[in-house]
Amino acid sequence: MNQIPYKIYLNETEMPTAWYNLRADMKNKPAPLLNPGTHQPMTAEELAPVFCEELVAQELDNDTPFIEIPEEIRNFYKMYRPSPLVRAYCLEEKLGTPAKIYYKFEGNNTSGSHKLNSAIAQAYYAKKQGLKGVTTETGAGQWGTALSMACSYFGLDCKVYMVKVSYEQKPFRREVMRTYGASVTPSPSDTTNVGRKILEQFPGTGGSLGCAISEAVEVAVTNEGYRYVLGSVLNQVLLHQSVIGLETKTALDKYGIKPDMIIGCAGGGSNLGGLIAPFMGEKLRGEADYDIVAVEPASCPSFTRGKYAYDFCDTGMVCPLAKMYTLGSGFIPAPNHAGGLRYHGMSSILSQLYDDGYMRAVSVPQTAVFEAAEQFARVEGILPAPESSHAIKVAIDEALKCKETGEEKTIVFGLTGTGYFDMVAYEKFHDGLMSDYIPTDEDLAKSISKLPQID
Numbered sequence: 001m002n003q004i005p006y007k008i009y010l011n012e013t014e015m016p017t018a019w020y021n022l023r024a025d026m027k028n029k030p031a032p033l034l035n036p037g038t039h040q041p042m043t044a045e046e047l048a049p050v051f052c053e054e055l056v057a058q059e060l061d062n063d064t065p066f067i068e069i070p071e072e073i074r075n076f077y078k079m080y081r082p083s084p085l086v087r088a089y090c091l092e093e094k095l096g097t098p099a100k101i102y103y104k105f106e107g108n109n110t111s112g113s114h115k116l117n118s119a120i121a122q123a124y125y126a127k128k129q130g131l132k133g134v135t136t137e138t139g140a141g142q143w144g145t146a147l148s149m150a151c152s153y154f155g156l157d158c159k160v161y162m163v164k165v166s167y168e169q170k171p172f173r174r175e176v177m178r179t180y181g182a183s184v185t186p187s188p189s190d191t192t193n194v195g196r197k198i199l200e201q202f203p204g205t206g207g208s209l210g211c212a213i214s215e216a217v218e219v220a221v222t223n224e225g226y227r228y229v230l231g232s233v234l235n236q237v238l239l240h241q242s243v244i245g246l247e248t249k250t251a252l253d254k255y256g257i258k259p260d261m262i263i264g265c266a267g268g269g270s271n272l273g274g275l276i277a278p279f280m281g282e283k284l285r286g287e288a289d290y291d292i293v294a295v296e297p298a299s300c301p302s303f304t305r306g307k308y309a310y311d312f313c314d315t316g317m318v319c320p321l322a323k324m325y326t327l328g329s330g331f332i333p334a335p336n337h338a339g340g341l342r343y344h345g346m347s348s349i350l351s352q353l354y355d356d357g358y359m360r361a362v363s364v365p366q367t368a369v370f371e372a373a374e375q376f377a378r379v380e381g382i383l384p385a386p387e388s389s390h391a392i393k394v395a396i397d398e399a400l401k402c403k404e405t406g407e408e409k410t411i412v413f414g415l416t417g418t419g420y421f422d423m424v425a426y427e428k429f430h431d432g433l434m435s436d437y438i439p440t441d442e443d444l445a446k447s448i449s450k451l452p453q454i455d
Helices: 053-060 071-077 089-095 116-128 142-154 164-169 171-179 193-201 209-221 235-240 242-254 270-284 348-355 366-380 386-405 423-430 441-448
Strands: 018-020 066-068 085-087 100-105 133-138 157-163 183-187 226-228 261-265 291-297 307-312 321-326 360-364 410-415
Touching: 018 235, 018 242, 018 270, 053 116, 053 235, 071 116, 085 242, 089 100, 089 366, 089 386, 100 242, 100 386, 116 133, 116 142, 116 235, 133 142, 133 209, 142 157, 142 171, 157 164, 157 171, 157 209, 164 171, 164 183, 171 183, 183 209, 193 209, 209 226, 235 242, 235 270, 235 348, 242 270, 242 410, 261 270, 261 386, 270 291, 270 348, 270 410, 291 386, 321 348, 360 386, 366 386, 366 423, 386 410
Parallel strands: 100 410, 133 157, 133 226, 157 183, 261 291, 261 410, 291 360
Antiparallel strands: 018 066, 085 100, 307 321
16 A cells, blocks of 8 residues: 555644745736726725725735734634645546546535635734725635635624525525625625616626626725625735645645646636645746646636736726736626636736746536536545536546556646535536536627727
């Protein structure tokens, strides 16, 4: 038997004490956020009415490689971190592959996903600033669940705008948020000016993360003592999520394991950016090389079919402009079941790295993703979230390629969370009612043509 255990656990003393800021090692820094009115880089003063002060500083810091994790956050992390790095021995055996497969499992907390890593940090800084509460959006509900839990811990009010199609598909995720004291509103709604405008323009829409962001920002800036917090895309979020990659690398180094390939699902970029952070840092510094793969849904293919350009971060066009791979802020994806990946754009950090050729991307259709999810669940004993299952699909594909070629690659992927609140999706898959809608070139050209013109 191989000396490497099924699960590699770190002890508390091996947990990261600082977040890793990948931007510090990037030769080409991510492009700055722009003021939508002046098209000039956003200043800290301009961002302060929207975000917490400390988070603004983290958002704009391109140079500090390591930022200390406050002790109160580290103590909270100890409730569910370090998370295990698991050797997928059973999956390897079923596939008959010489590949070695590992996954970093982030579903062992009440929120059921990696999102709590940033939620507790953002809630901490809001409490430290003396705020009453925060507003946010959520797609599949993982971020909203994590934030409601974090706000409950610090005694903050939490207002969540949940993408309407997910609100209807995942009622139990909604109820977990309410259990933690959050108010949950389906988006777009008639409770905000921007929501009413979107409903008028797109009657009957199931919504999108871009729509929900617009509503949450409006509520934050029009209510004293509130700020807006975001679960993905932003630099600060990828910073907080670096604990995933830092723990993964420490665990691998403990047994002298060097991965050949690192795979993560990609919606806005929080999980992928966190998982790859220290490995990408080595790649940028020329210390090591890895095949880093972003996996996105074919129904919302911002990397593989989007345009690298400045665009609004939200459908209502009230947020700053970010340079990213985008399908256009007006693009409303099909109501697929990977709600956390239904965002029109991608993290500016990941977009820059992708454009510079440091990573690659693939898109996969929905039914193939659920086939992989079911296969994984049957042999590894974890029911995976639809988002994570995109990474599982490509990990299995790559392992089967190794079976054909005889290569003994080491594959690491991120298992962002569990799928126990996604049983409507699994039901539709099992009943043969799941579709593989993929936007046409005409669909994408229509939304991309409306990108803002930036000189």
